[in-house]
Amino acid sequence: MKALVYVGPNKKAFEERPKPALLAPTDAIVKITRTTICGTDLHILKGDVPSCQPGRILGHEGVGIVDLAGPAVTAFKPGDRVLISCVSACGKCDFCRRLMYSHCTTGGWILGNTIDGTQADFVRIPHADMSLYAIPEGADEEALVLFSDILPTGHECGVLNGRVLPGATVAIVGAGPIGLAALLTAQFYSPAAIIMIDLDQGRLEDSRRFGATATVNSSDGSAVAAVMKLTGGLGVDTAIEAVGIPATFELCQQIVAAGGTLANIGVHGCKVDLHLELLWDRNISITTRLVDTVSTPMLLRTFHAKKLQPKELITHRFPFARILDAYDTFSNAAKTHALKVLIEA
Numbered sequence: 001m002k003a004l005v006y007v008g009p010n011k012k013a014f015e016e017r018p019k020p021a022l023l024a025p026t027d028a029i030v031k032i033t034r035t036t037i038c039g040t041d042l043h044i045l046k047g048d049v050p051s052c053q054p055g056r057i058l059g060h061e062g063v064g065i066v067d068l069a070g071p072a073v074t075a076f077k078p079g080d081r082v083l084i085s086c087v088s089a090c091g092k093c094d095f096c097r098r099l100m101y102s103h104c105t106t107g108g109w110i111l112g113n114t115i116d117g118t119q120a121d122f123v124r125i126p127h128a129d130m131s132l133y134a135i136p137e138g139a140d141e142e143a144l145v146l147f148s149d150i151l152p153t154g155h156e157c158g159v160l161n162g163r164v165l166p167g168a169t170v171a172i173v174g175a176g177p178i179g180l181a182a183l184l185t186a187q188f189y190s191p192a193a194i195i196m197i198d199l200d201q202g203r204l205e206d207s208r209r210f211g212a213t214a215t216v217n218s219s220d221g222s223a224v225a226a227v228m229k230l231t232g233g234l235g236v237d238t239a240i241e242a243v244g245i246p247a248t249f250e251l252c253q254q255i256v257a258a259g260g261t262l263a264n265i266g267v268h269g270c271k272v273d274l275h276l277e278l279l280w281d282r283n284i285s286i287t288t289r290l291v292d293t294v295s296t297p298m299l300l301r302t303f304h305a306k307k308l309q310p311k312e313l314i315t316h317r318f319p320f321a322r323i324l325d326a327y328d329t330f331s332n333a334a335k336t337h338a339l340k341v342l343i344e345a
């Protein structure tokens with residue numbers, strides 16, 4: 001089969017690999033019909049994710065058809081159409097029983113990280129019963145790739161952890177796919193205002209289409225003043241960090257209102273200052289989280305009921321044979337205006 005392989009820092013290859021086999025009775029082999037590329041795949045390619053070693057097939061998002069199911073898989077059989085979760089979960093360990101699938105002792109975020117991933121013709125899915133979701137007849141499979149990672153991430157790490165409430169004010173720093181997924185899912189809870197903050201004017205314009213009530217371009221350094229003006233000098237009840245750099249985590253500290261919540265989503269590669277000297281008396285909470293994908297079934301129900309319409313996040317489409325072009329397009333988002341690139345078998 002063909003697969004996109006991480007060869008080493010700044011090196012990837014589209015090469016021939018053996019088809020995966022079942023390794024445990026709880027595994028399934030899934031034939032991939034659609035996959036996509038995540039910002040995290042680009043982090044891996046830069047060499048930022050040491051757990052992902054050279055030789056690894058990348059990808060932790062996708063939909064497909066069950067090709068083989070191990071003897072202990074009871075929820076799925078060959079021929080079933082399935083959504084693949086970016087997080088694998090045994091459902092039985094102490095962390096899984098606490099709904100922290102991301103910390104499953106024999107799972108978590110392993111796909112396209114410590115085991116081979118979804119940017120291939122076939123993938124092995126461990127703990128298949130808990131890590132796959134059935135796709136109902138007639139569902140729009142294109143949009144479903146957005147449910148493997150970005151929608152549960154924006155919803156769980158940003159919106160749920162950030163305690164977005166009816167009538168509240170929200171700011172989301174970073175209007176990439178994850179920030180936009182937080183923007184879409186925040187609207188379930190009817191906040192009064194959602195302010196999107198980014199450096200990229202194109203992405204801010206996209207945000208308006210996805211429901212932002214205001215946008216702030218932070219490239220001129222006046223983002224704090226702009227947010228204060230929009231919130232009557234109070235700051236926001238929920239500040240969501242969806243970039244993963246010190247400047248944006250510090251911006252969130254400056255715009256969170258007294259009593260508010262700073263919900264971090266970004267993957268941080270270096271240390272960040274926490275200004276407790278300014279925040280100790282502000283009654284704020286700071287949260288961090290690796291996506292657990294526990295809200296995926298709820299998100300899928302809202303999608304099937306047409307309450308969540310994320311499909312416009314897909315800006316480009318490529319056949320699997322052109323996955324290297326898909327990477328080029330996705331890594332040059334400022335020029336290509338790419339949000340999510342769909343890769344189809």
Ligand SMILES: NC(=O)c1ccc[n+]([C@@H]2O[C@H](COP(=O)([O-])OP(=O)(O)OC[C@H]3O[C@@H](n4cnc5c(N)ncnc54)[C@H](O)[C@@H]3O)[C@@H](O)[C@H]2O)c1
Pocket residue numbers: 038039040043149153157173174175176177178179197198199200203218242243244245247248264265266267268289290291
């Ligand atoms: N916690 C989790 O489980 C989890 C899961 C998936 C992704 N992530 C992380 O979420 C973050 C966002 O992911 P993404 O795919 O949307 O990334 P992305 O790179 O596509 O988007 C980031 C956005 O931030 C903007 N930006 C950069 N610097 C900025 C600044 N100084 N001020 C304002 N905006 C700025 C960029 O213009 C871009 O639009 C990444 O760090 C990613 O690794 C976390």
Ligand SMILES: [Zn+2]
Pocket residue numbers: 038039040041060086149150
């Ligand atoms: Zn991802």
Ligand SMILES: [Zn+2]
Pocket residue numbers: 089090091092093094095096103104105106107
């Ligand atoms: Zn577990």
